[in-house]
Amino acid sequence: MDHTTSSDLHGPRLGRDDASARLLFERYETDDRFFDETFESAEQPRAHYRMFIDEMGGMPQEEVERLQDRVTRSFLHEGITFTVYGDEASIERAIPIDCIPRLLLAREWAHIERGLIQRVQALNLFLADVYDKGHILRDGSVPRDLVHGCPNYRPEMEGVKVPLGAYVSVCGSDIVRTADGFMVLEDNLRVPSGVSYMLACRDAIRRAFPQVFRRYHVRPVEQYGQELLRVLHALAPRQGEEPTIALLTPGVYNSAYYEHAFLAREMGIELVKGDDLLVHGGRLCMRTVRGLHPVDVLYRRIDDDFIDPQVFRSDSCLGVPGLFEVYRCGHLALANTPGTGVADDKAVYAYVPRMIRYYLDQDPILDNVATYLCREPEGLAYTLENLEHLVVKAVGESGGYGMLVGPHASREEREAFAAKLRARPENYISQPTLALARALCLIDGRLDARHVDLRPFVLHGEDTRVVPGGLCRVALRKGSLVVNSSQGGGAKDAWILEGDEP
């Protein structure tokens, strides 16, 4: 493979200041195995990146180096941090953020947007179906035992009336890009997180590049809070009255607490913990300085398991005893509803294209990643034969845990994993190792390429909308394909351009 460094090749094309552009790109290597967001060939930047590359090339080196520091510092000051617990003291660290935005063209985004809207509509219809008549199960289009055997299937939800059929009000789907185009790698339908990083990144990066941001005509994301509030508002059980809406957080020690506080402030709703709530007179109430006050809509950011110890996990102290009964009786709306996890299960995922055809009578706009279900004999046989090329995932795990990355595993590791597969095939699925696209990043004062994905946020209420942008996750370690924040991933801004020409 030809690993030509761009500093040899891009000299004259890269802007006003050749020397500094060359220095900036001295470590950049194109790699044919991966889709490159920035360069269409080793010599040629993609047209919409040229203005950005010029901007960077014209920037004095000290300023380039100050960029990263300034952005990180602004995150620290705002308190956008996570806590690392040590033996003695706990340390707060800023979320790693890369300063270079990922640029997506209007037509690229339009495709993602249409695909996600279609997908979230089908997923909601699926949930409404499996918790009611169960047509799709009776037809055998989706195996009944797969759905009912899923740990996130909640029989308590059977027959519960859900306003607007909105089981999933907020969805964060992970979109990957390969040479074959955009695909959905997974859907997060329970308590998707990361939207505050999308907004915080935008705020910081827009300030870091004020001129070029204006020239690019980037679509705004700042309206996310208002759009979410509109969705929550529409769920209120008593229409006509001004509803009280609250966000339920596990508290300050939760790694997403910043996001919970951020969203509550953006929307002007109450941020509550389990202790602030109780069930009184058939309503969910919050304890205020002037007595109890009923809550109509709860945007809950804790898992199903913990929302009500009387119905779900009895050892939970994060939730509220009796909450589910209030919900079942229709005196409270929940976003998302309990039981949505059955539709983002890693095995059920394989059936989403079929759901789209079944409920909407349309072809899927966004493809799934090819998925082999080990619960099926052919899927198991294929997986075992091709372990060295596949990624095998445990169905019930998330965050990159309990998985085998075939190409990176040793022979012994693969054999050990094969034994687990044979013992409990229904617990696993496998997918080809994805050649994730690479985007332009600023690493140690030089421009370089790192693998990325994109998590846009879909809001579903009276209609379905996607805020034009997303949390772009980036594997900051050179060569790494794992973008999860628990495994050394960071975040970057994604600029959705108004047009196809910059």
Next chain:
Amino acid sequence: MLARVADSFYWMNRYLERVEHIARLIGLQLERLPSSPARDIAEGWRRLFRSLGTHPPGADTYGGAEDEDDFLFADGYTLTDYLTFETANPNSIMFCLMAARENARQVRDTISNAIWSSLNREYLRLQEITLVDVWRRDPAMLYRDIIQAVQLFDGICASSMRRDTGWHFMRLGRFIERVQLVGSLLEAHCAAAKNPSEGKDDWVGLLWACDAFEAYCQLHGAQVREEKVLDFLVYDAGLPHALCFAVNGIWSSLEAIDSPAAGRISAMPHEMASRLASILSRQEMSLAVDEKGRDVLSDLVTLCRECHETLERTYMSCPTEFASVP
């Protein structure tokens, strides 16, 4: 407003009041270190610790009073460090600042970015400083900066916050803490004046510690007299660090939180505030350093503690006796 949120607003400001107060006491003591005789320095530290209701670290290991004097004189660095950066000391600036910040984090959704970040910046700044860095230059400057950071926080709040329930719980935290701190400080000074063997009285220092020296001079001239100082620091309704000012603040914020017109959920806090105010309404009483004057001070401090407990019971724990769904 959520009961828990009111609690955090309240404690955030109690802790910030403590930060400001401790910073002022240390700054004052440090300004005097180079020029005062050893005995005064030791006495200054002793009074400082007493007014905070605590003892110097390792107090139980001294052989006797002279031993203690030597220690207090010789080890200003250790004492300063203990009162500034020692997070195991609940009377240290760092402990109080961290507690204020944790409370601010609890209500991060209800305070603005500007308010949060004024507090968070000061915390991050102090995280990066150690006493060694500043000791040789001008250590008192560190404390002027800390006081200014708290004043900046106050200023941002005062100029940007809506005067809603949260605002008033912040004020309650401020003023209840102030009555306790200034009350204890006055007690410590009066005790010293009563008993000259404990060192010479220091009314000028007391005025500085209450950020009141310049205001005093403008009013009474530079001749500092005991009874005028006490009268000023207790009864002057226009002086922010005077007890009377703080008590008026408590009274007016209680009225705003739970006005009679809105239908009170409990009469208790108001009764408490009336009792507080009535102690200070006896204008004719001279607060000379006698038993009577000291009784007034200790009554005030005690009543303030009861006032805190009443607030906690009535508003911040939302007991079911007040449970009613509108």
